[in-house]
Amino acid sequence: MDAIFELKNINLYYGQTQAIKGIDMTIERNKVTAFIGPSGCGKSTFIRILNRMNDLIPECKIDGNIEFEGQNAYAKDYDVIELRTKVGMVFQKPNPFPMSIYDNIAYGPRCQGVKNKAQLDEIVEQSLRRSALWDEVKDRMKESAMGLSGGQQQRLCIARTIAMEPEVILMDEPTSALDPIATQKIEDLIVELKELYTIVIVTHNMQQAARISDNTAFFMLGELIEFGATDKLFATPQNPKTEEYITGRFG
Amino acid sequence: MISIRDVVTKENIKRKNTIDGVTQAIFMASAILSASFIVLIIVFIAFKGLSPFLLNYEGYNFQQGTVDLDPVNPISFLTGSQWLGGTLGLSSDYGIGFAIINTLIVVFLAIMLSVPVSVFTALFIAKVAPKRLANVMRTVVELLASIPSIIYGVFGLGIITQFVVFVAGFFDYQTAAGLSLLSTVIVLSIMILPTITAVSETSIRSVDKTIIDGSLALGASDIQTYMKVVLTAAKSGIFAGIILGVGRALGEATAVALVSGNLFAGIQLNPLGTTATLTSRMLLGIKDTTGIDYDIRFSIGLVLMAVIVITNLSLNFVMKRLGGIHEQ
Structure with a gap:
């Protein structure tokens, strides 16, 4: 097994409240890992540990050992910017910048100092092709990204992340604001993208986790209840709590 | 019950x-x-x-007694490069073309000076400063907005003109006691600072947090996020603040009249020379409350209102052109 993230004994506190309780987890390279669990179980908090988005919350304290590609991602000399360029993130609500479609994709590379027009053009085209959006937007690159539909905006956000050539793409309930057809397109895309990237996805939708993921983690009240291959976890859950949740008896 | x-x-x-x-x-x-x-x-x-x-106004002086004055020519009034040709009371040859241009120069320079400072202050208050400091700064800005313009005027007269005299000293330049284009621009830019800051700050604060997260998650630094995403998203609000600031700067009279030197003729491009705005021309030198020299002030008032309306409309037009396409 080729691990990209190694997490050991992770605890996370918001002030006095402990939101993550002693979790160990290994995330495999070029696989889709799904996080499921009832609302407030800590799955969204946990995914944000992976690209240090929790750093932005002043009250938040994390301890434990978080290794990304064999290096301590929370070490003092590990630059958070480097981490975030390698571990991209797609959010629950599509959040394109109020700029043109082109500028949205070129934003990340430009922030790292890429200025060459031809190089940017290539990055933009390739990212949009990989996110299956190129044909829909190639004639309107200069138009505002805000004019795209919700599903297109979300694929634009995926393209924006791809433009950084990350190792990992984190997705925090990426389809919860989308209609079924747009959701279908994103799911197809995720399956395609796992050839190139490691994907970690938080989802409310258990069918979605079953359809697209290789491994599934089930969270409850800040604890990791069960983690394993998706087909096994859904077919023969080891923990009675997992079984209750996936059979729809609560949550 | x-x-x-x-x-x-x-x-x-x-x-x-x-x-x-x-x-x-x-x-x-x-x-x-x-x-x-x-x-x-x-x-x-x-x-x-x-x-x-x-109308034909009556002019009067001690040598000639009462004389009939021609009506003011509206074209030469609007394009005139000096305030009054001939003697006060005996001429109707008024012109304010130069004051219109000087007003626009003064306001443009004040905006250029004020906008960067205001926007950075707004960014600092809205995003960078810790909560307590931000609250203190916000109160300071509000206080700045509530200071009466006469206070700014005497401050300009007592401090800023002295500063201008000091600066002019390096160039061996004799200013009119510091009354100058530079003093006017500095005083005005301080006066419009709180307006632009307050409006920009509100607009920056209301930028959707999700796009800020989106930028940071792409590996952009805080400063890149503020400069590229936050300011872009808050653009229309900042522009609205600038428009308010321009309005205030165009209409400001008291402080400007105190420090401008109220130039009599010509377009002033030398920062150390005196200048005249429409408002300073309107306010200064009133002697009677009848007669042409009084009524002409209302003509300036009409021109001033027209300038404000035209500037506002054109800035709104520019704003729609620049920022409108990304509004949802």
Whole structure:
């Protein structure tokens, strides 16, 4: 097994409240890992540990050992910017910048100092092709990204992340604001993208986790209840709590 | 025990309706009253302001006694490069073309000076400063906005003109006691600072947090996020602040009149030379409350209002062109 993230004994506190309780987890390279669990179980908090988005919350304290590609991602000399360029993130609500479609994709590379027009053009085209959006937007690159539909905006956000050539793409309930057809397109895309990237996805939708993921983690009240291959976890859950949740008896 | 049904009687409902009617009438009367003041002012200024172009005023001085003056020529008034040709009281050769241009120069420079400082202050308050410091800074900005313009004026006269004299000393330049384009621009830019800052800050603060997260998650630094995403998203609000600032700068009279030197003629491009704005020309040198030299001030007022309206409309047009396409 080729691990990209190694997490050991992770605890996370918001002030006095402990939101993550002693979790160990290994995330495999070029696989889709799904996080499921009832609302407030800590799955969204946990995914944000992976690209240090929790750093932005002043009250938040994390301890434990978080290794990304064999290096301590929370070490003092590990630059958070480097981490975030390698571990991209797609959010629950599509959040394109109020700029043109082109500028949205070129934003990340430009922030790292890429200025060459031809190089940017290539990055933009390739990212949009990989996110299956190129044909829909190639004639309107200069138009505002805000004019795209919700599903297109979300694929634009995926393209924006791809433009950084990350190792990992984190997705925090990426389809919860989308209609079924747009959701279908994103799911197809995720399956395609796992050839190139490691994907970690938080989802409310258990069918979605079953359809697209290789491994599934089930969270409850800040604890990791069960983690394993998706087909096994859904077919023969080891923990009675997992079984209750996936059979729809609560949550 | 009294039931609510005993209270809901025909008479009570009727009384309620009467009170409603009367109250509405009071609201309407207040609205009409305030609206009629605006109409009254415009009619009064238009009447007074147009008179110099239509009537023959009487001029008077000790040597010649009473003389008949020609009406002011509106074209040479609008394009004139000096305030008054001939002797005060004996001439109707007024011109304010130079003051229009000087006004626009002063306001443009004040905006150029004020906008970067305001926007960075707003960014600092809204995003960078810790909560407590941000609250203190916000109060300071509000206080700055509430200082009367005469205070800014005497501050400009006492401090800024001295500073200008000091600067001019390096170039061996003799200023008019520091009364200058530079002093006017500095005073005005301080005065419009709180307006632009407050409006920009509100707009920056309301930028959707999700796009800030989106930028940071792409590996952008805090500063890149502020400069590229936050300012872009807050653009229309910042522009609205600038428009308000321009409005205030164009209309400001007291402080400007105190430090401008009220130039008599010509377009001033030398920062150390005196200048004149429409407002300073309007305010300074009033001797009588009748006659052409008084009524001509209302003509300037009309021009000033036209300049403000035209500037506002063109800035709004520019704003729609620049920022409109990304509004949802």
